[in-house]
Amino acid sequence: MRHGKKHNHLGRTTSHRKAMLANMASSLIKHKRISTTLAKAKALRVYVEPIITKSKNDTTHSRRTVFAYLHDKEAVSELFRDIAAKVAGRPGGYTRIIKLNNRLGDNAEMAIIELVDYNEVYGKDAAAAEKKTTRRGRSKAKKADAPAANAAPVKEVAVEEVTEAATPAVEETPSTEETTEEAK
Numbered sequence: 662m663r664h665g666k667k668h669n670h671l672g673r674t675t676s677h678r679k680a681m682l683a684n685m686a687s688s689l690i691k692h693k694r695i696s697t698t699l700a701k702a703k704a705l706r707v708y709v710e711p712i713i714t715k716s717k718n719d720t721t722h723s724r725r726t727v728f729a730y731l732h733d734k735e736a737v738s739e740l741f742r743d744i745a746a747k748v749a750g751r752p753g754g755y756t757r758i759i760k761l762n763n764r765l766g767d768n769a770e771m772a773i774i775e776l777v778d779y780n781e782v783y784g785k786d787a788a789a790a791e792k793k794t795t796r797r798g799r800s801k802a803k804k805a806d807a808p809a810a811n812a813a814p815v816k817e818v819a820v821e822e823v824t825e826a827a828t829p830a831v832e833e834t835p836s837t838e839e840t841t842e843e844a845k
Contacts, residue, residue, distance in 0.1 A: 669704050682708045687736040689756075690744065694775035702758045702774040713755045716745040747778045757783070 686709045715723050761771040
């Protein structure tokens with residue numbers, strides 16, 4: 662029975678699968694993004710995320726542990742030098758899988774797996790972009806008029822001139838209480 666055995670075998674023997682995942686993890690660390698099938702990308706995510714978490718603690722023991730998984734000195738040094746510094750504040754979720762079109766030859770589901778902190782499209786630039794509002798016209802007109810009003814010099818006019826010239830004759834309308842008394 663296979664109770665509790667949840668990892669994908671990917672149609673390979675154990676040694677072949679471990680070697681393939683080690684090579685793919687090294688390529689992901691070196692190139693920050695690789696294209697592969699969706700099943701391999703999901704298996705690689707499970708394989709590489711604990712390794713990245715281990716790289717946050719830069720000790721000799723953690724370096725040796727990561728090297729036992731990757732078998733590549735350059736990938737280990739880049740992981741501990743560059744990537745660990747960039748993901749230091751992230752509590753997990755270091756990779757992102759983006760689905761692509763199916764492969765032409767065998768119609769396999771393809772995907773890109775990438776390191777989250779190394780993508781410029783979804784990074785901090787997109788988060789810092791100005792939020793769009795659903796209001797149209799009113800807020801833009803106020804923003805456009807505000808700099809023009811501040812830039813123009815203000816002419817001081819005496820208060821008496823403004824009140825005399827600008828007050829039009831307005832007829833007073835009776836209040837609603839007075840009209841109800843008259844109606845009775």
